[in-house]
Amino acid sequence: MDNNEFELQDARYQVSSRREIIALLSAMMKDNLRLTMLLKDMDIENEVPTSILHMDEDAMFLKAAPDPDLNKAIVEGGDIVFAANPHNALIKFSGKVQRTQVEHFLALKVSIPESLVRIQRREFFRIAVPAAASLRCKISFTGADGQFNIVWASVHNISAGGIGITDNSACMPLATDVTYNDCKLELGVAVQVPVRLKVCSSRKEELQNERFLHHFGCEFVETPRAVLASIQRYILQLERELNAQKIKDTG
Structure with missing residues (x-):
């Protein structure tokens, strides 16, 4: 490269x-x-x-x-x-x-x-997504076997530059420099925005009972301004909610 x-x-x-x-x-x-x-x-x-x-x-x-x-x-x-x-x-x-x-x-x-x-980092401030938010990203792709796949990956961190996701089904291949063009990122309840994701890093986690999780660090590719604005608004809202929770927990 x-x-x-x-x-x-x-x-x-x-x-x-x-x-x-x-x-x-x-x-x-x-x-x-x-x-x-x-x-x-x-x-x-x-x-x-x-x-x-x-x-x-x-x-x-x-x-x-x-x-x-x-x-x-x-x-x-x-x-x-x-x-x-x-x-x-x-x-x-x-x-x-x-x-x-x-x-x-x-x-x-x-x-x-x-x-x-x-x-x-201020350009692409990354924030952890709490598990309670249940943020997901729908990723559609055709596998090496020609089979069409739809994966709902869990989003565990997000920035204006990309997301960290986990494929609980372990269907997404552990490969980098792969771009997924047909993705839908959830931003709260009933809000989805189209994104293209390029995989920059990946790793496999082995669980009990011979189960695996696939983790990926992804960059947004050629994100439209309107979509980027929606992502930034979501990040600001999430940050406010997390700060409010911290104040409540320490109050």
């Missing part, structure tokens, strides 16, 4: 200044902040945590994964997408990964990106 393939809506948040990019990455290294490698189309955990160990003028050196097979998959996986959340912002970029060593320890080497995306 090339940096130019990030969402068009992210273009206005793109940072191309090499000096600024190095400053952002150096600050993350100094604070030992978590950097997540987002893998796609693999039968393994899709999000791999790492951190920046060292930097030079042309590259950064990252903590390797604990599993040799996972490191092999990362190196052979082509361009890997990286994401981090330093100081109330979202940073993401992509690059090819190589094996190397730092002080005789296995590490991963990535070239300093030519550009990255930096989005302030």
